[in-house]
Amino acid sequence: MADLPVHTIVFEILTRVPAKDVGRSKSVCKQWYALLSTQDFVRIHCSRSLVSSNQRVLLIDDLTCSVRPIISKSNDYGPGSIVIFPFYHQNNDVSILSHLNGLLCVCLNHTYELLLWNPTTTAFKRLSTPDSHGFYINNLDAVGLYVDADDDYKVLHIKHRSGVLGVYVYSREVDSWRNIPFITR
Structure with missing residues (x-):
């Protein structure tokens, strides 16, 4: 052979x-x-x-979410654990903007703040800074998550303000934002 x-x-x-x-x-x-x-x-x-017994789904209701296992034979969800939003307070409306490997980028709709949130551990990190980085405006901005070549989680935030596009990247490892020059015609 x-x-x-x-x-x-x-x-x-x-x-x-x-x-x-x-x-x-x-x-x-x-x-x-x-x-x-x-x-x-x-x-x-x-x-x-990926083992089917390890696959989970995140179900979000009004003010809570639950992490439930997927039952592959019946394509249904098993009993799960309820996770309360750790950053919740009255009239807090949350939007999920992006996700990657179980990590979510969410926006608090009443303050426009961006957060990185792990619903399994309930840990979260506020990305908003005093110099206006990390604030999201619906219908004007775009957000995405990615991992770079050094395994650093990054948040890409494209802002559209007064006809000008701004591109910013947050590094989880460095814990800061940086501006990416963006030229338009």
């Missing part, structure tokens, strides 16, 4: 084994270490290792 190419072993077989075994496989040789450390491998491994 012919030898299997390393690429086939890594991307077709090792993307299907438990993470603990992948960690052990990194010590086989330098080539395996390099291949098992790429973003492509991590992405494929994560997508293939």
